Amino acid sequence: MRGRYPxxxxxDPPPSPFRLRPPPGRxxxxxxxxxxxxxxxxxxxxxxxxxxxxxxxPSVSGEEKALADAIEEALRALPHLTVDxxxxxxxxxxxxxxxxxxxxxxxxxxxxxxxxVPSRLDADGILWGCGTSDMKSGVAVQLRIAxxxxxxxRDLTFVFYDxxxxxxxxxxxGHIAEAHPDWLxxxxxxxxxxxxxxxxxxxxxxxxxHLRTTGERAHSARGWMGSNAVHAAAPILAxxxxxxxxxxxxxxxxxREGLNAVGIEGGVATxxxxxxxxxxxxxxxxxxxxxxxxxxxxxxVFADCGIDEMIVDDHSGAAMPGLSHSAAQAFMTxxxxxxxxxxxxxxxxxxxxxxxxxxxxxxxxxxxxHKRDEHVAVERITHCEDRLRSWLTG
Numbered sequence: 001m002r003g004r005y006p007x008x009x010x011x012d013p014p015p016s017p018f019r020l021r022p023p024p025g026r027x028x029x030x031x032x033x034x035x036x037x038x039x040x041x042x043x044x045x046x047x048x049x050x051x052x053x054x055x056x057x058p059s060v061s062g063e064e065k066a067l068a069d070a071i072e073e074a075l076r077a078l079p080h081l082t083v084d085x086x087x088x089x090x091x092x093x094x095x096x097x098x099x100x101x102x103x104x105x106x107x108x109x110x111x112x113x114x115x116x117v118p119s120r121l122d123a124d125g126i127l128w129g130c131g132t133s134d135m136k137s138g139v140a141v142q143l144r145i146a147x148x149x150x151x152x153x154r155d156l157t158f159v160f161y162d163x164x165x166x167x168x169x170x171x172x173x174g175h176i177a178e179a180h181p182d183w184l185x186x187x188x189x190x191x192x193x194x195x196x197x198x199x200x201x202x203x204x205x206x207x208x209x210h211l212r213t214t215g216e217r218a219h220s221a222r223g224w225m226g227s228n229a230v231h232a233a234a235p236i237l238a239x240x241x242x243x244x245x246x247x248x249x250x251x252x253x254x255x256r257e258g259l260n261a262v263g264i265e266g267g268v269a270t271x272x273x274x275x276x277x278x279x280x281x282x283x284x285x286x287x288x289x290x291x292x293x294x295x296x297x298x299x300x301v302f303a304d305c306g307i308d309e310m311i312v313d314d315h316s317g318a319a320m321p322g323l324s325h326s327a328a329q330a331f332m333t334x335x336x337x338x339x340x341x342x343x344x345x346x347x348x349x350x351x352x353x354x355x356x357x358x359x360x361x362x363x364x365x366x367x368x369x370h371k372r373d374e375h376v377a378v379e380r381i382t383h384c385e386d387r388l389r390s391w392l393t394g
Contacts, residue, residue, distance in 0.1 A: 039066060041074040043147035047140050047385050048127060048378035054136040055119040055129040061109040061170075064088045064162040068108065071160050074143070080150040081158075084183060088162040089172040091183045092146060094155050100327055101155040102392070103189035103356065105173065105347065106139045107164030114372045125378045132376040133364030138192025141363060141385045145392065152392040154327070157186055164347065168316050173347050177354060188327035189351045190388075194364025197380045199335060200342035201253050201321030201359055203349055207283040207294050208262075211236055211302060212309040217268065217275040226273035230266040233277045235305040237261060240281070243301065248286045251321040253341040255286035259301065280313070284343070287318035319349040322357025334391030335361065361388075 045053060059067040068088040075083045081092040088108075110131040119129035127137075139160065146158045161172030168174065176183055213233045218226025245257040259281065266277030285294045295312060302310070322328055323339055332339065339359070342348070344366065348358035363380035 039070055041070045041143070043074050043078075043143055047137075047144050047381040048121070050143060051132065051137045051140040051376070051378075051381055052119040052121065052127060052129070054140055055117060055127075055131050058113060058117060059109050059131075060112050061163050061166045064109050068160070068162065071108065071143070075146060075158070078147060078150075081146065084180070086176055086179055086183075087172065089176050090160045091176065091180075092158045093183075094150075094152065094157075096151065096155055098153065098155040100188070101157060101186040102152075102327060103157040103159060103184060103186040103351070103358075104142050104145065104192065104388075105159035105161070105189060105351075106135055106142050106192040106362075107162065107172070107347070108136075108139055108160050109162050109165050110134070110136070111165050111370045116372055116374060121378070126375050127378055127381075128373070128375040130374060132368075133194045133366070133374050134369035135193055135362055135364055137364050137376045137381045138194070138362035138384075140381065141192055141388065144385050145388055149389060149392055153394070154187075154392060156392070157183070159184065168314055171347070171350075173350050177350055181354060184351070184354055184356065186351075186356050188322075188325055188331070189348070189356050189358035190331070191346055191348050191351070191358055191360050192362035192384075193346045193360045194362050194366040194369055194376075195342075195360045196365045196367075197361075197363055197383055198337055199332060199339040199359050199361050201251065201323050201339045202287045202319045202352070203342040203344065203346045203360070204255055204257070204287065205283075205285045205289065205291065205294055205318030205349065206314075206316050206345040207285065207291075207298065207312070208314040209281050209283070209295075209298055210309075210311040210313050211279045211281055211305075211307050212311070213277045213279075213306060214308045215273065215275045215277075218273040220271045220273055223273050226275070229274045229277040232306055233264070233266070233279050236279050236281075236302060236307065239302060239305055246286060248288055250286065250288055250341075251323055253321055253339060255341045256343060257286055258282075258284040259298070284345070285318060287320045289318065291315060291317045316345050317349050317353065318345075319352035319358065322352070322359065325357045328357060328359065331359070331361075331391055334394065335387040 215229030263280035
């Protein structure tokens with residue numbers, strides 16, 4: 001749904017903006033959370049209030065340093081944690097000698113702000129703002145667990161990383177995996193990406209390729225003197241339109257693949273027959289395919305379409321659901337409900353590559369990620385924190 005971000009009320013907010021239950025007989029007004037001037041994080045705030053504080057702390061991809069500094073400072077004040085940092089990525093760990101280690105991970109960056117900061121809490125318990133869903137509500141839950149569960153039944157690793165919303169080679173979790181893979185060691189991982197409070201197993205892989213066709217330039221008044229590269233791309237588009245994606249079932253979860261054109265570029269001038277055209281194609285594939293198999297499949301699909309060159313522009317592999325692990329089963333028992341497949345790509349793939357089974361579980365609603373009207377229900381934040389606390393202390 002597109003539309004302008006709801007405007008905050010003009011009146012000043014009352015002193016306690018996170019009291020969600022009004023006194024009997026009184027309505028609770030729509031509230032505006034003002035961006036705070038200081039650069040600290042108060043981990044004694046409840047989950048919704050901490051989410052608002054994080055939203056009011058801008059951290060667009062590439063500009064996360066101030067927030068990483070604040071997270072590091074807050075975590076170093078907790079005596080039960082050992083804290084390390086690599087770039088703008090912060091890792092905190094308990095070292096209690098427990099039989100299992102669980103990793104709770106989340107990215108601290110957001111997409112560019114779209115007139116939706118500062119955050120705003122409305123009368124229906126909905127918190128609005130950039131990153132509320134993806135994924136500062138999940139980061140708030142991580143920080144709350146880090147601060148309030150000093151003696152968990154499993155050792156915990158908390159990972160806060162940068163640059164998830166941009167190209168894969170910039171991803172902070174990938175940088176940690178390359179430089180300090182031991183920091184990410186664990187028996188099971190939970191990525192607090194938006195999943196609307198439901199468990200999502202694994203993730204689909206994403207492959208982006210450039211399919212290029214060539215021709216010969218000529219004046220458009222004498223088109224027979226040239227060869228139109230844009231016209232030559234027609235078989236590619238026809239193949240995409242006729243493509244029927246797979247829907248494989250893996251560990252009881254049905255994944256849905258997709259092969260789509262996401263961009264096309266060609267043309268020199270309005271009076272010139274183009275000699276080059278590029279169709280950008282995105283392949284989302286199920287976790288029963290490896291990265292090499294995904295590339296081979298795309299080559300096979302377009303093998304007879306007159307392509308002059310296929311270039312892999314970006315590629316991140318899929319991850320198996322991992323729901324058969326004992327820690328995952330205990331997690332499912334604690335949070336309740338049934339798992340569902342993750343259709344988008346998330347960093348559970350990076351944990352899968354390290355041999356750590358992982359799931360997505362966070363309070364945000366993925367349907368509102370990256371939108372101008374991005375928001376999260378505060379009840380979901382509290383629910384997610386309570387379920388994780390139950391699993392880690394029960």
